[in-house]
Amino acid sequence: MKEGPHKDDSMVAVEHPLREMWRVYRRNKAALLGLFLFVFVLALTLVAPHFYRVDPFDLAGAPATRPGESGFLLGTDFIGRDVLAEIIHGGKATLTVGLVSALMTTILGTMFGAIAGYYGGRIDTFLMRFTELFQVMPALLFAMVIVALFSASLFTIAMAIGLASWPGVARLVRGEFMRIKSEEFVLAARSIGTGEQYLIWLVIFPNAIPTLLVAATMNIGTAILFEAALSYLGLGDTAVMSWGLIIGNNREYVFDCWWAIALPGLAIFMIVLAICLIGDGLTDAINPKLREL
Amino acid sequence: MLLALITLTFFLLHISPGDIVDTLAGEMGGITEEIRLDLQRHYGLDKPLFTQFLTYMKNVAQGDLGYSFYFNEPVLKVVLTRFPATALLFLLSLICSVGLGTFLGNLASIKPDGYFSAGVTIFSLAGHSAPAFWVGIMLLLVFSVLIPIFPVVGMISTDLIVKGGSFWEYLLDVIVHLILPVATLSVIYFASFSRLARASMMDVLRTDYIRMARAKGMPEHIVIFKHALRNAALPVITAAGLRLGQVFSGAVVVETVFAWPGLGQLAFQSVLRRDYPTVLGILFFATLMVIVSNILTDLAYRVVDPRVKSV
Numbered sequence: 377m378k379e380g381p382h383k384d385d386s387m388v389a390v391e392h393p394l395r396e397m398w399r400v401y402r403r404n405k406a407a408l409l410g411l412f413l414f415v416f417v418l419a420l421t422l423v424a425p426h427f428y429r430v431d432p433f434d435l436a437g438a439p440a441t442r443p444g445e446s447g448f449l450l451g452t453d454f455i456g457r458d459v460l461a462e463i464i465h466g467g468k469a470t471l472t473v474g475l476v477s478a479l480m481t482t483i484l485g486t487m488f489g490a491i492a493g494y495y496g497g498r499i500d501t502f503l504m505r506f507t508e509l510f511q512v513m514p515a516l517l518f519a520m521v522i523v524a525l526f527s528a529s530l531f532t533i534a535m536a537i538g539l540a541s542w543p544g545v546a547r548l549v550r551g552e553f554m555r556i557k558s559e560e561f562v563l564a565a566r567s568i569g570t571g572e573q574y575l576i577w578l579v580i581f582p583n584a585i586p587t588l589l590v591a592a593t594m595n596i597g598t599a600i601l602f603e604a605a606l607s608y609l610g611l612g613d614t615a616v617m618s619w620g621l622i623i624g625n626n627r628e629y630v631f632d633c634w635w636a637i638a639l640p641g642l643a644i645f646m647i648v649l650a651i652c653l654i655g656d657g658l659t660d661a662i663n664p665k666l667r668e669l
Numbered sequence: 670m671l672l673a674l675i676t677l678t679f680f681l682l683h684i685s686p687g688d689i690v691d692t693l694a695g696e697m698g699g700i701t702e703e704i705r706l707d708l709q710r711h712y713g714l715d716k717p718l719f720t721q722f723l724t725y726m727k728n729v730a731q732g733d734l735g736y737s738f739y740f741n742e743p744v745l746k747v748v749l750t751r752f753p754a755t756a757l758l759f760l761l762s763l764i765c766s767v768g769l770g771t772f773l774g775n776l777a778s779i780k781p782d783g784y785f786s787a788g789v790t791i792f793s794l795a796g797h798s799a800p801a802f803w804v805g806i807m808l809l810l811v812f813s814v815l816i817p818i819f820p821v822v823g824m825i826s827t828d829l830i831v832k833g834g835s836f837w838e839y840l841l842d843v844i845v846h847l848i849l850p851v852a853t854l855s856v857i858y859f860a861s862f863s864r865l866a867r868a869s870m871m872d873v874l875r876t877d878y879i880r881m882a883r884a885k886g887m888p889e890h891i892v893i894f895k896h897a898l899r900n901a902a903l904p905v906i907t908a909a910g911l912r913l914g915q916v917f918s919g920a921v922v923v924e925t926v927f928a929w930p931g932l933g934q935l936a937f938q939s940v941l942r943r944d945y946p947t948v949l950g951i952l953f954f955a956t957l958m959v960i961v962s963n964i965l966t967d968l969a970y971r972v973v974d975p976r977v978k979s980v
Binding site: 509512513514515516517518520521524597601604605608609610611623630634637638641644645648649651652653 | 802960
């Protein structure tokens with residue numbers, strides 16, 4: 377972070393953009409740590425379940441066994457399920473929900489933002505009013521209602537999170553579109569008779585992708601926190617093990633087996649932290665001049 | 670917009686499976702078809718959806734948010750009895766986190782590469798990434814079980830309610846109960862405020878007028894806290910205003926952890942009870958709060974930044 381922002385300007389700009397991104401990203405040690413942490417957790421959730429074959433729903437031992445006792449590395453929860461198995465097997469669902477909801481958020485937000493930003497005028501006003509409606513609603517409460525309405529499956533939860541958090545992306549994309557559409561290359565494309573849909577999705581949109589990418593990354597983290605909060609409140613999918621569910625299950629037993637809450641919480645904390653660091657690194661990498669913002 | 674909101678939530682809640690009659694039936698251990706019809710008529714659930722909606726709209730316009738199935742009381746009354754607890758909790762957390770966040774963020778911006786700055790950055794990242802309920806539970810474990818200095822749950826001790834006490838005893842009791850929930854929320858909110866304060870202060874410190882002030886030989890603390898702070902505070906105020914609106918997401922979770930008798934806990938319980946009017950009422954109320962807080966933010970902006978007036 378100590379290097380001046382203008383250092384790159386003297387270089388001849390023939391470097392591939394992705395390459396340049398990686399070069400800037402690499403300089404940020406925290407972001408590298410985040411990437412490493414993320415890959416580590418990802419590998420753990422994908423590979424470890426095949427090696428550690430204890431069923432996370434199985435009542436493997438005595439209730440509330442302390443960590444380290446009777447062969448349970450991380451102890452058991454309030455009815456005797458192996459916490460280590462729960463954490464290892466629960467990661468997949470947590471990460472899936474995070475990714476799917478972030479995707480939902482991004483798609484919804486992009487559609488609204490792109491159309492509002494491109495057309496402007498009355499369409500913009502109307503769409504932005506609509507966006508505001510979703511923005512003023514307390515997101516978690518709204519998601520709770522949706523999950524409570526349509527049985528709590530992982531898909532519903534991802535939908536609910538997507539529905540509750542797209543306005544931010546919509547505003548961002550709208551801003552990007554309004555900025556990009558007045559640039560000269562768009563005018564050039566328009567002047568040779570490019571169709572509107574082509575202009576929106578193939579001329580302007582690709583230029584908004586970098587900003588969108590950062591937002592999408594951050595959204596994965598937010599979505600994971602969201603899912604955890606829903607599960608904690610007992611509104612998660614009880615048929616699929618996830619980190620939030622472990623905490624939700626043990627909510628009433630904080631004083632009997634604190635480790636069954638502390639440890640999955642720590643797992644959530646780590647993964648979201650990793651994602652935040654990656655997002656920060658990406659922001660720098662995409663726009664080296666705007667660092668520190 | 671409020672109209673659209675009410676419409677949306679009303680229909681959402683009504684396409685849900687299970688209603689108050691099912692809940693009551695479950696509590697009574699099953700009921701006959703006759704009583705079920707009777708109950709449905711009693712709660713107005715037998716009328717067409719549109720009629721129910723019109724009735725609801727008319728009542729909302731008159732300040733009547735409906736009648737809570739569960740409490741057997743008007744929703745407005747239920748919501749208003751819970752509101753002060755939430756307001757107290759959140760105003761305090763906001764003040765703590767905005768104050769601390771701005772102060773520490775500004776201090777950090779003076780030496781952006783120093784250890785102190787790194788510490789603030791790490792702490793704020795941690796606050797940003799940790800699930801609110803998890804922070805709450807951890808604080809609960811540390812300060813109520815390991816080092817039992819704070820009460821675990823609630824707002825007022827039970828034995829104080831039983832015995833009664835003077836106003837000051839009540840006040841002290843509430844304050845002691847407040848510390849942990851406020852600390853939890855402050856940790857979460859502190860994250861964004863300190864980051865923002867640090868970034869915006871660094872921007873301001875680069876401007877010409879600050880260089881001018883320094884060139885005049887002004888002491889550094891006056892430059893920062895008198896000259897720079899006014900401009901650096903703007904983004905923080907905006908963020909605080911937005912937070913005030915999003916009070917709820919944190920409220921539901923933190924109030925559940927600490928059994929704080931506020932709106933968040935009520936919302937959570939009401940969703941589980943399928944108490945439609947109460948959920949609707951809370952959503953309505955929360956939305957109103959967001960709108961009011963947005964207006965307040967605008968006003969605060971004008972006070973801090975007189976340039977806005979001319980626009």
